[in-house]
Amino acid sequence: MPAERVHLVRHGEVFNPRRVLYGRLPGYSLSEAGRVMARQAADYIAALDRPVTALVASPLQRTRESAEPFTALFGLEPVIDERVIEPTNVFEGKRMVRALVNPWNWRHLRKPALPSWGEPYLDVVARMNQAMTEAWEAADGGDVVIVSHQLPIWITHLAVTGRSLRHDPRERRCALSSVTSLEMVDSKWTEVAYAEPASTAGAVDVGAV
Template sequence: MRVSADRLHLVRHGEVHNPDHVLYGRLPNFRLSADGRVMARRAAEYVHGLGRPVGALVCSPLQRTRESAEPFTELFGIEPRVDERVIEPTNVFEGRRMSRALRNPLNWRHLVRPSVPSWGEPYAQVAARMDDAMTEAWNLTAAGDVVVVSHQLPIWVTHLAVAGLPFRHDPRSRRCGLSSVTSFERRGERWVEIDYVEPASLSGAVDVGAV
């Protein structure tokens, strides 16, 4: 008899220590701030509070997602499996402050096709790799829920893909707060989004640097 998971939660990492307010992308050594660790813990406590067993934990290889997965390991007793497919997308503005980069006319060529987007990894490619990772985790989990700790853009384009919405969007309009939890179920061959919560909102949290 085929077995699989029951529910899948895409969890965004917590606040990052980013004093220079750069777009950090895939750069190394961007760790969680002290508040970010609190937020990651609250996200894990929220999922734990659902009273549902978790059979698998997946995270991106970046430091901030590994650290955000730690409270899930503590509460559920499972080690994360690192999956490159749930990593942050590439972006030509990585390491820069966006407010400064956009004032330079030499950078405007990267903005000509926002629907792709022309400044980084295509949205469709991000959505496809996320779907592959989610489907594999779902099918390889014998029972219980799956937690995938990822990043804002991969989670948001997954939401758009599942909802059947265009990928083109204003990055400022994304509904994907720090340490938010977006939950899905699998019905037949398609994903269905069933919930979105922000269990870890902190006043004054700094949410800059997402690609």
Template sequence: MPADRLHLVRHGEVENPRRVLYGRLPGFGLSADGRRMARQAAEYVSTLDRPIAALACSPLQRTQESAEPFTELFGLTPRIDERVIEPTNVFEGRRMVRALMNPWNWRHLRTPALPSWGEPYAEVVARMNEAMTTAWDAADGGDVVIVSHQLPIWITHLAVAGEPLRHDPRARRCALSSVTSFEMRDGTWTEVAYVEPASTAGAVDVGAV
């Protein structure tokens, strides 16, 4: 028996005083507010009163820390899945405003539909779908929680909705510690809910690809 529902949970706020695009760089863990946000996301899922059969997260520090409240509430050890990691990006470690002021970097913007500055959107969709399908099929009923990142979750939403993958990163609907939920119906993913259970007022959210 496969899973009943799959929740893609974004990590909480990251400690990022320099406000750089952190991407896959090591050493970027949750802030104190980020830990609170992650807890609120887990508490929201627990209020659904649905059994959680499995928990997975990307290998990056911020997602592993965001999975900790789920471990505490549901008693599950997270499985590390490389397929739900943040995409690569040539601007890692830089402040985007400053990077884009340098004409030398403009070449990375030549094909925004791909995008030319990082991992192709189509590849992100493929690996996320593979990870989600694997987790779905492996569950013996109940729900699955996968803690991931803004771009993988948002691009999955676009693909499931049948919308173009090219988009303005500033217009993504994927807040810190948000929960985007899916079901597999007749072999096709269907988005069934999007919720922002965490209080994010004043949060710093500039590190996503």
């Protein structure tokens, strides 16, 4: 039988003292606070008292580390899925404030609806939907946890709720270690809950566009 619910969990805070847009760059691990956040997200899902039967994670270091508390609590090894990874963007390795004042970079901002600075939103929606649907169908009942990133989770939320994919990245409702929960109803994804169980006051959250 398929899953009952899919929880899209964002990773915890990343150690990023230079405050660059790390995107898919290697070597960005969770901070100590980020590890606490990841455990708080796992504790939140455990407190729902729902069986968790599958765990999926993006291949990036910060998501694999954020999946570790779920392994500890539920005894599940994460399935690594490239389809739930952070999108590409041309500003990787840069500080956004500095990048925006450089006229050479303005060409990357000409079509924000796509967006012109990285992977098209429609492509992100398609790969996330495929990954979620396959995980849903493959599960032996219970819930599926997918540890992913802010943009893939937020763009999925926009698509599921029928809103425009064009948006201001500064206004995303997808905090560090937040949990966005969905169910498949009449062959369509429906969002059923959103929670921010982690303590994120003072956190550095500037890693992606």
